[in-house]
Amino acid sequence: MAVNIGLKLFKHELSPAEVVKKSREDRFLAREIIDGVFTDFVELHGDRLSGDDMSVIGGIAALNGTPVTVIAIDKGVDIQDKLSKRNGSPEPWGYRKAQRLMQQANKFHRPIVTFINTPGAFPGKTAEAQGQGEAIAKSILESMKLTVPMIAIIYGEGGSGGALALATSDQVWMFQNATYSILSPEGFASILWKDSKRSDEAAAVMGLTPKDLLAKNVIEYIIPESRSHPRVFNLIRKRLQDEFKQLSELTPEELVNQRRARFRSF
Amino acid sequence: MDLYNHQKSTSKIKRDASVNDRIPDGLFLACPYCGVQMYNKQLGHYRVCAHCGYGFRLQARERVDLMTDSFEEIDSEIEMTNPDFPGYADKLARAKSQTELGESVLTGVATFENEKVALGIMDSYFMMGSLGSMTGEKITRLFEYATENGLPVVLFTASGGARMQEGINSLMQMAKISAAVASHQEAGLLYLVVLTDPTTGGVTASFAMQGDITLAEPHALVGFAGARVIESTIHEKLPKDFQRVETLMANGFVDQIVPRSDMNKMIAKVVRLHHKTEV
Numbered sequence A: 001m002a003v004n005i006g007l008k009l010f011k012h013e014l015s016p017a018e019v020v021k022k023s024r025e026d027r028f029l030a031r032e033i034i035d036g037v038f039t040d041f042v043e044l045h046g047d048r049l050s051g052d053d054m055s056v057i058g059g060i061a062a063l064n065g066t067p068v069t070v071i072a073i074d075k076g077v078d079i080q081d082k083l084s085k086r087n088g089s090p091e092p093w094g095y096r097k098a099q100r101l102m103q104q105a106n107k108f109h110r111p112i113v114t115f116i117n118t119p120g121a122f123p124g125k126t127a128e129a130q131g132q133g134e135a136i137a138k139s140i141l142e143s144m145k146l147t148v149p150m151i152a153i154i155y156g157e158g159g160s161g162g163a164l165a166l167a168t169s170d171q172v173w174m175f176q177n178a179t180y181s182i183l184s185p186e187g188f189a190s191i192l193w194k195d196s197k198r199s200d201e202a203a204a205v206m207g208l209t210p211k212d213l214l215a216k217n218v219i220e221y222i223i224p225e226s227r228s229h230p231r232v233f234n235l236i237r238k239r240l241q242d243e244f245k246q247l248s249e250l251t252p253e254e255l256v257n258q259r260r261a262r263f264r265s266f
Numbered sequence B: 001m002d003l004y005n006h007q008k009s010t011s012k013i014k015r016d017a018s019v020n021d022r023i024p025d026g027l028f029l030a031c032p033y034c035g036v037q038m039y040n041k042q043l044g045h046y047r048v049c050a051h052c053g054y055g056f057r058l059q060a061r062e063r064v065d066l067m068t069d070s071f072e073e074i075d076s077e078i079e080m081t082n083p084d085f086p087g088y089a090d091k092l093a094r095a096k097s098q099t100e101l102g103e104s105v106l107t108g109v110a111t112f113e114n115e116k117v118a119l120g121i122m123d124s125y126f127m128m129g130s131l132g133s134m135t136g137e138k139i140t141r142l143f144e145y146a147t148e149n150g151l152p153v154v155l156f157t158a159s160g161g162a163r164m165q166e167g168i169n170s171l172m173q174m175a176k177i178s179a180a181v182a183s184h185q186e187a188g189l190l191y192l193v194v195l196t197d198p199t200t201g202g203v204t205a206s207f208a209m210q211g212d213i214t215l216a217e218p219h220a221l222v223g224f225a226g227a228r229v230i231e232s233t234i235h236e237k238l239p240k241d242f243q244r245v246e247t248l249m250a251n252g253f254v255d256q257i258v259p260r261s262d263m264n265k266m267i268a269k270v271v272r273l274h275h276k277t278e279v
Ligand SMILES: [Zn+2]
Pocket: B031, B032, B033, B034, B035, B036, B049, B050, B051, B052, B053, B054
């Protein structure tokens, strides 16, 4: 039902390749979304192990008065910022910061909201040496055990395991012009057809648009985009409130079982 | 104690051709790790490089013969029934006939010495051990089976990562399996991972790195991102052995590197040390 409301707002349907292009534009910034949806955001830094990854913004905030934990992958604003955030590719200590904040949310019975915009986890030398695989693996595993509700919102690129690490949640929503895929269309074309230039073709067969993913039950909701950002943020706030209210009625055991069953269906 | 009763007798699978029959003794091979050349027969029973100890890649059915004392397969009928991506059906058919498997993992109940475990062995000869939805289904069922029957899980990983042809469904397997790992963990049961050559991508970023104890075969390649992707990202050449398990162990991600010939005993020993005792 929510889908229909969303679809009515789509003026004309973009091709998958066009959605890919749009998903990579700086349409929405992480800090803008956080400040638009929540109040009283207090940023919390560091993973308490090895550092603070600026590409993962985390903290606590109020959702219409209710405390929540917020975790967002950010691509950065200007060139310098983008470089320091590797265009939104988290390091292992970014995922470990997220894990720390998820555990904290669990302790204080706060719902968790994640905002995702990443081409993927950073494929760097230090990232690899510090266990990028382990960091993602643990984020997924620990998310499966959380007894508080968690909703993930992909607002740009949802690149592979690096996105899934923060999307092992009770619900996953996507912005109208976001993508979620096993890898980039360029990577897909280069692996399967040995030709990265066939990326538009790849985008068409990969099923990475919100509409495709909704049909496959990979996501629950498509957030219609609007030039009026406050309108988008108001919609998100309202819907988060409603969904968290419903999810909070479940016992911790029911919640965990339901989350596991959600992924068991794939 | 013994929660699981075999419906059929437990017997070691006998196969027409073992690897040592498949490849002629006189064939000259180079070790993929150290490059030293040798005759096939010099690899011996365990198919290990005499020079450096690297274990040559095994098909899952070869490994089960080499390493377990008994094995009974479960879920052998599970396979992809609607491969709709162009060319996918052909690739699957070839992989099936080469590996005698329905998917890229072999699962069942095995004993190591007398220790009964739920065993999974991934097969890098089946579409590079990629994580298809039916691979995920078999591994998930293995954990569910182990949780229901109070068994430890031993999983030999080998994978090139995601199954491109299945798109997002391949990604979802990482979460699906992790959910089953979480339930198994909460039942207080042991999950033992054995990293084998090669274990990369989405498998490394999920169940390969979720074990209570992580063993590895010598010189196995294990990593998240591909070496070439890393090098082109950082514009730098990676040092030798950067993604070999010896480096991972030095970095704190592997408990022990165990030669193939000792693996059966080591698994039995670790499982035995997890027997529930009354205090
Ligand atoms: Zn060698």
